Every structure is written in C-alpha cells, then in structure tokens.
Amino acid sequence: MKILKTKDYLDMSRTAANIVSAQVILHGKSVLGLATGDTPKGMYKQLAEWNKRGDLDFSQINTVNLDEYIGLSRDHEQSYYRFMYDNLFSHINIQINNTSLPNGLAEDVEKECQNYEANINKLGGVDLQVLGLGHNGHIGFNEPDTVFKKNTHKVELSESTLNANSRFFNNINEMPKSAISMGMGTIMRAKKILLMCSGKEKAEILYKSLFGDIDPMIPASILQLHMDVTVVADMDALSVIKENGFLN
Ligand code: F6R
Numbered sequence: 273m274k275i276l277k278t279k280d281y282l283d284m285s286r287t288a289a290n291i292v293s294a295q296v297i298l299h300g301k302s303v304l305g306l307a308t309g310d311t312p313k314g315m316y317k318q319l320a321e322w323n324k325r326g327d328l329d330f331s332q333i334n335t336v337n338l339d340e341y342i343g344l345s346r347d348h349e350q351s352y353y354r355f356m357y358d359n360l361f362s363h364i365n366i367q368i369n370n371t372s373l374p375n376g377l378a379e380d381v382e383k384e385c386q387n388y389e390a391n392i393n394k395l396g397g398v399d400l401q402v403l404g405l406g407h408n409g410h411i412g413f414n415e416p417d418t419v420f421k422k423n424t425h426k427v428e429l430s431e432s433t434l435n436a437n438s439r440f441f442n443n444i445n446e447m448p449k450s451a452i453s454m455g456m457g458t459i460m461r462a463k464k465i466l467l468m469c470s471g472k473e474k475a476e477i478l479y480k481s482l483f484g485d486i487d488p489m490i491p492a493s494i495l496q497l498h499m500d501v502t503v504v505a506d507m508d509a510l511s512v513i514k515e516n517g518f519l520n
Pocket of ligand 1 (some may be wrong): 307337411
C-alpha cells in the first residue's frame, strides 16, 4: 500500500486527479469505479478542467459507481446519478451510455443487484476504483457488519451513515434508509484502488482502517489485503497515523 501525503483538500484532489488521469491516458479503454460524496468532488472538478483544456479524453472510458439510494429517481437532486451528472458526466466527453449506477427505483432490487454485478463482470471488472471513507469505516455503502458482503447487494444504512448524510436532505426522515452497493468482493476485484481521505474527523478511522485488525466492523480494513492500493490523504486525515509513528 502506498500512502501519498498531501497538504490539504485541494492538494489531495489534484494528486488523485493525476492518478485517474494516468489511468485514462495510459489505458484509454479503462473501466473506472467511481464514488460520490464530498471527498471526490474537487478531483472531479480538476478532471473536468483538464478535459475541457483537451488534455484528457474520456470518450473510450466506462464508469461504474459504487452505490445508489433505494427510492430516489435519477433526477432527484440527492440521487447519486444526479451527483455524478452534475459533478462530472455533464462536464466531460464521456458517452453517457458508458456510465452506470444501480437503479434506485428497480422494482426487483435483488435482480438489479445481480444485473449490476453481471454488468461489471461483462466490462471485464474495474480497472481503477476510487473510494472515499465513511466515518464508520464504510466503503461504498458496505456498513460495519459481522461479515464482508461479497457482491452488489441491498444495504440498510447504519445510524452513523444516516446522521452523516442527512445533511444533504431537509431532514433525516426524507433520507432513504436503504441503498444498493457494490460488495467487498466487487471492490476487491478492482485491479487498482485509490482511497481518498480528507479532514481530522476521518483521522482515527483512517488509522484503524489501514493499520488495525482486518475486521468487518471496520469495512475499509479489508483494503490491507489488496495488492495495489494508493491512499491519497491530507495531513489532517493522516494525523493519527503520524502520531502512531507510521508516517514520517
Ligand atoms: C459514496 C460512497 C461512500 C462515501 C463515504 C464518504 O459513493 O460510496 O462510501 O465515499 O460515505 O463520504 P464523504 O466523501 O461525503 O465524506
């Protein structure tokens, strides 16, 4: 595992954008696994700028997202589809048919999960998976659990996630209580993983995830077993790792 230290959110975003760019430039036909949330927003902005300047071409890129809320339509302002459209897809030359998120309105959720997983496999798996880190150590919406769930599945969101993400809704009651998420197997089969993390409030969970026991109660800890993980984090997020002597 490589840990890249960055000064602050902007520096983290630019460094992560460089890693995604390298993938796009070196392997034009890649499958990118994408995350939503505050963490990757700055990176998407940077990628969109480079695309606009003509330095990056997304025309051959396929994307698959980690997750989507159950019950929100694509055009709901808090759906992850809308997030991706507003923050990235509408600003770059990607073919919208080459982007994919779980359908939050699927009548048969079980079938939607199976189809989503099958689609990822049909694309040949994820080449580079971008991840943010939840306050409870979740990646995608894989919440702390007694087991690591393998494939794309329905998740009941934990209290920690409901509290963290309710900031985007008028009140917590408006927020969906369940989601569809890629599983840990889906994520771990990605050829490369880029974990982004920013801010002091994530410092303890980042430390536990990267240096603690591999425990399904800290879902991101399974990343310690992946052969090609790059962590791009700012100094605030790395502060507890540093205090514990794992970083110069
Ligand atoms: C989003 C996702 C989540 C977020 C995590 C961190 O698609 O899968 O795991 O990456 O909740 O969210 P932020 O970046 O908002 O702190």
